[in-house]
Amino acid sequence: MSEAELRDVLGVFDVEAVRKDFPILDRLVRDARPLVYLDSANTSQKPRQVLDVLTDFYERHNSNIHRATHALGEEATEAYEGARIKVAEFISAPDASEVVFTKNSSEALNLVANVLAWGPRGLAPGDEVVITEMEHHSNIVPWQLLCERTGATLRWFGVTDEGRLDLSSVDDLVNERTKVLSLVHVSNVLGTVNPVAELAARAHAVGALVVVDGSQAVPHMPVDVAALGVDFYAFTGHKMCGPTGIGVLWGRRELLDELPPFLGGGEMIETVTMEKSSYAAVPHKYEAGTPPIAEAVMLGAAVDYLTGIGMAAIANHEQAITSYALARLDRVDGVRILGPAEAFDRGGAISFTVDGVHPHDVAQVLDSEGVAVRAGHHCGRPVHQRFGISASTRASSYLYTTPAEIDALIAGLEQAKEFFGGPPSHAA
Amino acid sequence: MSEAELRDVLGVFDVEAVRKDFPILDRLVRDARPLVYLDSANTSQKPRQVLDVLTDFYERHNSNIHRATHALGEEATEAYEGARIKVAEFISAPDASEVVFTKNSSEALNLVANVLAWGPRGLAPGDEVVITEMEHHSNIVPWQLLCERTGATLRWFGVTDEGRLDLSSVDDLVNERTKVLSLVHVSNVLGTVNPVAELAARAHAVGALVVVDGSQAVPHMPVDVAALGVDFYAFTGHKMCGPTGIGVLWGRRELLDELPPFLGGGEMIETVTMEKSSYAAVPHKYEAGTPPIAEAVMLGAAVDYLTGIGMAAIANHEQAITSYALARLDRVDGVRILGPAEAFDRGGAISFTVDGVHPHDVAQVLDSEGVAVRAGHHCGRPVHQRFGISASTRASSYLYTTPAEIDALIAGLEQAKEFFGGPPSHAA
């Protein structure tokens, strides 16, 4: 992408104006260097508009919900259920009652895995669960635990050298024993966007349930769960300008109705006696105890904020930034990128290694320049093993990321190489 | 308690000064009536000092934790782990690593019930779980689910007419088959403070684990989990001037070490391969995925706030208010109080019925005067059944509650009786 083309795409919205919404982007770190935040795949920053809603909630409307017969209780309930409707619309869910608030993506995925341990749909020896080698630990360990507990077998798609799913084994992996296919929509390590709709159709053809980890998709591109044709879809508030402490599980109503409860307690019941309880209708059946009320309200505000800018525009912006970053990284000697080298069917998380410099050390040098990236396996150890490494450095962008920040990253990499005695690049 | 005595006790701290810390207490509701918030057992209000910490975190330090090798990541990790230490000290936990952050009390209790379904300590037919008739649904349903799933038997202590635990059956209930005793420290319906230490000793004598629901205790009085001699202790952030979206499970280190994991995912692992994972040391083993980071930081600020005022002083203040409220309610004809009639071994939640007026209607009349109370079964249907009713009205206080607010409650009750044609009181 030429500088001109880049500027064209970036013109979709005014990044500098967007940046003004994010107070933290004015932070100085490490001896007064301006913060260059390239760790948005880890967690996103929060705009003022969203924080204002949070403060207003606590200062004026705070109350427990559903249970309360008073003015504040009504206001809080309306704000909470209103957030559910916003989130449902954001992902084109057919019905707001299909949106369950959890504490994060991980709980959402565990919820599904746990309820499949019990009841008529409970897994048994001989049943198979299929995941992929590029999953986040949060979409691996729950299924390992489920298989351990039920005697079902865990299988997985491999990853090609290009960082795409290896679909050559699909006929073997997705078969009449397959009860669940669970896969990531956009990889947090490779950036790969997976062909979810196609795989869902294959899995449905053999009667399997399809679970999707959309943690890195929903913040960055328009997502339509109905069009994807999946059964469950999980994502998390803190990566989409919302708060920590809240995640979302969307599920098809018939399935949520049919599956057994997960956590038991207040709010999820219809009636309780000491001997036996019956359960409330969804989504409440899956929301035991006081839910993340203020967090839901703040997530609703985040959805408003993102919708105001436009998810298509955000996706465009990120694609431009990603193209630019990939092109610039490509010119740095000794840098090897994990995952697709082109910004096509690719999210904005770019993991890479630098020959001769450990990712921790790369990150440390960058940090000393104010550039925040992540080093390690990013909760994706298996996919690192797949590429024969134990860790990488990851830079990831969002709607507030600028080309100048990518330039700062590149400069920092040159410095890291120099400091640790790696080969200098011919082109800077 | 005489007015003079009341003023004496209230003198422990300056309630009017405390009230200035809580912005919402200036709210006008329902045609510009000042808010009289008597629903703190449902959720507490938040002081400015605590909200400021939350805003500061999101505006200046927001980052994911543990995983991040940069300045913000360090700050956020330190704030999060610092909150864990504050919480541990607040409940006199021997070791901060025994404090697990959950999403609320309910999850904390479910966590314990779930891990007892699996592994060497897993329950089996013949084993018994003992709870009480005054539990919140969140300490009933998890054990019902556990018993359903494992074939263990659920048993319970009854409640006396005075609203105390009926301990006459203790020899029968706590026996060599008992694997778990789980009980509430302070009842959210009756206000009763239970003899936890004595019962824990009894249960330990037969080798049972002791789980305590401290949701209504920790916000209102000094709690020392070590002195209580229990194994697990659960409570929730939003009832103690902290945020929604966070709860705490304290557990004895040896037990947390030994028991199997609950939710699987990022942060709770030591190492992951596609075939098998090993788990991190506690508390991380029980904190899958991105934890409630900002919520923990805000909870830490709430602990600072409460400690600054002093938990003993808060308990004194509440006892004074509760005594006053009990005395005034006693003089209202047709009002019947559930639970102990004296403010001795008693928390500040006062549930009552008004002859001839349904609790919903009582609450509605109060609400029209700006007085916020709760009507219903307060997630304690069995204890209501025990007293032959399906619902009650509950008024509950906190450190910011004043005698004048109790007076407003009483005036509202008289009005409700008049409106619905009940008998007027001779003394107002």
Added chain:
Amino acid sequence: MQLESMYQEIILDHYRNPHHKGLRAPFDAEVHHVNPTCGDEITLRVKLEGDKVVDVSYDSAGCSISQASASVLTDLVIGHTVGEGITAHDEFLSLMQSKGAGAPDEDVLEDAVAFAGVSKYPARVKCALLSWMAWKDATAQALGAQPAASSDGAPIPEGTSQ
């Protein structure tokens, strides 16, 4: 004073002197519905003849709003066709969801127009709807049990029995 906007005289009358209360036989279907938050309960029976609602009887415990609503419901549906009952249900439901902004059709709703004020209080809307949900559920069951469902009866969506 706003209390009267919710507790209109008509509502209080129905509350104090509920119509058609008590469980009666014969009946085609019986349901039990609960308001999970407050524990209010209703057991409700429906007796149909063809597409005609011959009887609706109930036993309930609850607040003034839920009690009065059940009483008003029986007045509106007993002796009418299922289709007319569903029309009343739909009209009542949309009134309850109107957040105080509804313009109810008095010809259809009769005494039930008095509930307009309740719609401003979301926590109480559930109280007002409890008996209607039960009636719809019981009617669907009764129709399902009937060999030949009425031809002009509107299709009854799935009950919300929880």
Added chain:
Amino acid sequence: MQLESMYQEIILDHYRNPHHKGLRAPFDAEVHHVNPTCGDEITLRVKLEGDKVVDVSYDSAGCSISQASASVLTDLVIGHTVGEGITAHDEFLSLMQSKGAGAPDEDVLEDAVAFAGVSKYPARVKCALLSWMAWKDATAQALGAQPAASSDGAPIPEGTSQ
């Protein structure tokens, strides 16, 4: 520039030319420790004779800090008594927990004083401690396996093998 405050020349030297690296026999105990966040790993063996640390050998993958720390560790403990090793461990641990405010005892820590700057970076403290945790764990196991533990050796707290 602050980079040098963490990456002192001594650290970089040990990183580039680690001492005692490679796994050797004989040994009394072998442990494998992992930094869960970044995947850094170390396999470490301890050979004792009485209360004397005869050999510590290791194989590891990780960043400059974790590599250099393992190298420095072997210099500090090989040929010393277990008690002296524990003293060095404790001193190093408290240096690492000092948040940049430590005044390390150079007589005890020798080259390890160079890690003082690392203690300002909590995320890297774990890197520096990885090999020390492994050594303490392996030593505890080796002592446990030994019939007569040394009399002057400090009692070894439970290892943090996860």
